[in-house]
Amino acid sequence: MRRITKVGHNLELLPDELLIAIFAYLHPVERLWSFGQLNSRFSNILYEVGVGINVQTSQQAVTLPHCIYPLLPLHVVSVQLRILCPLLDLIAFSNVRSLTLSNLTLQQLATVNSKYMPYLMRLSATTSAGSNSLIQNVVTDQFPALRIVHLPLSRWPDCRTMCNVIRSLAIGECLLMDFRRLLCSLPxxxxxxxxxxxxxxxxxxxxxxxxxxxxxxxxxxxxxxxxxxxxxxxxxxxxxxxxxxxxxxxxxxxxxxxxxxxxxxxxxxxxxxxxxxxxxxxxxxxxxxxxxxxxxxxxxxxxxxxxxxxxxxxxxxxxxxxxxxxxxxxxxxxxxx
CATH class of the missing domain: 3.30.750 (Transcription Regulator spoIIAA)
Known part of the structure; x- marks a missing residue:
């Protein structure tokens, strides 16, 4: 910790623009752990750069939530859950822009809506559990910033109120008779x-x-x-x-x-x-x-x-x-x- 503090002291001599460029080369979680609690200046710079969470191992699924919550969850702009991580509360990440889900609980699934994620721009989910419920959330909820949706295991529901700001869509299945309605709902x-x-x-x-x-x-x-x-x-x-x-x-x-x-x-x-x-x-x-x-x-x-x-x-x-x-x-x- 003393070494990190010394590094932080030396970095404080650099202008903000250079710090932003340096932080961009660091792993998102590492820069949050190392510099998230030093002072308000580093906190503001981390907010500009953004933080990403990538859970790939069972050890990370257990330790990562305890490390993130005392720090700056509002700075997280990217979340990737490659394995089940039930301790991770997605509601805390209200500024998330990119969400990648390979496995999630039903409780986490319920939080994927515009109320808790108003700035969500990219949604990708390859989980089979609740996949049709997830596409239903996208259909019935109007995400103001959502542009890219990748749901290869979901089936497009027969609905005319889909989020019409989507620019790119990959969906697992669409009935032949529903194809034109899908296009009409996404102008x-x-x-x-x-x-x-x-x-x-x-x-x-x-x-x-x-x-x-x-x-x-x-x-x-x-x-x-x-x-x-x-x-x-x-x-x-x-x-x-x-x-x-x-x-x-x-x-x-x-x-x-x-x-x-x-x-x-x-x-x-x-x-x-x-x-x-x-x-x-x-x-x-x-x-x-x-x-x-x-x-x-x-x-x-x-x-x-x-x-x-x-x-x-x-x-x-x-x-x-x-x-x-x-x-x-x-x-x-x-x-x-």
Whole structure:
């Protein structure tokens, strides 16, 4: 402690701007433990830099809460819980900007709302316990500063009151019939990643307004969908620039690339990057599914600056075709000729 005090005395001779730059290179928790209680000047500088909490081990889960609370919990702007830490009271961190949760208790889950976290800008949760309740909190609560949401184990609820300031959303599942409603509830959304699943209900044919903000879309198709359904998914996003489609079980008799070419040309006129990836399986080695020929790629090349096709092995009990094709940016001009 005497050594730390001596270091603090020497640092007091430096201007605030230089101290802020130095503290930025230190581990967030270490700088809080070392300089959080020296004097008010260091406390103010720590507040400017911000403090992060990263709980990765069981020992940290036990000792960290006792070290943080006597210090400056209001300075914490980043919290990462990689393991269960029931002693950590998230209510104390009212200035948190970034929240990453791999495991949490139901009591901690209830604190993830705009009342206790009014400045939350980024929310990422990969915990399976309470994942749907967490997305429900985001849907029903209006976080004024929330911009990025990553909930890969949650399912989008059928709700029209979602937090409309979100710019980037990654969610585990969205029903085919709910996809357009999701876009309509997020008018400022720029990036979306989700898994599309089919249900027995009729596809929603309601006419929704054009979504003019979405620029990047990553779709994981869990069930075989036809040409008409793909067109409905992409209809209304004319400003799309980047599109990635992953098929879990591709069957080329459902929709070939020539039809896909026409759909993309019609629905996404500004598209400049397209990536296709599929698990292609077959049981007869003499009649494998069709891999996109170079003629198809040549036909589609005038639409895109980069094209990627591929298939890959996934399970040992089923035979797969393994093939891939990538069109780099520098080769794009050659195909146009």
């Amino acid at each position: 400022n959304l720029r990036c979306l990643e989700t898994s599309i699943t089919r249900c027995d209900l009729v596809f929603d044919k309601t006419i929704y307004p054009v979504h003019s903000s979405l620029h990047r879309l990553n779709l994981f198709i869990e069930d075989n969908i036809n040409q008409y359904e793909v067109e409905l998914l992409l209809h209304g996003v004319p400003e799309l620039l980047h599109l990635s489609i992953h098929f879990n079980d591709w069957k080329d008799n459902e929709m070939d690339f020539f039809k896909l070419h026409d759909i993309l040309k019609k629905c996404t006129p500004r598209l400049n990057y397209f990536k296709f990836f599929a698990w292609i399986r077959h049981f007869d080695n003499d009649n494998p599914p069709t891999i996109p020929p170079i003629e198809t790629v040549r036909k589609m090349s005038h639409l895109f600056d980069a094209i990627e096709f591929g298939s890959h092995e996934k399970r040992r009990d089923i035979k797969f075709v393994r093939n891939s094709f990538t069109l780099p940016l520098q080769d794009h001009a050659k195909l146009r000729e």
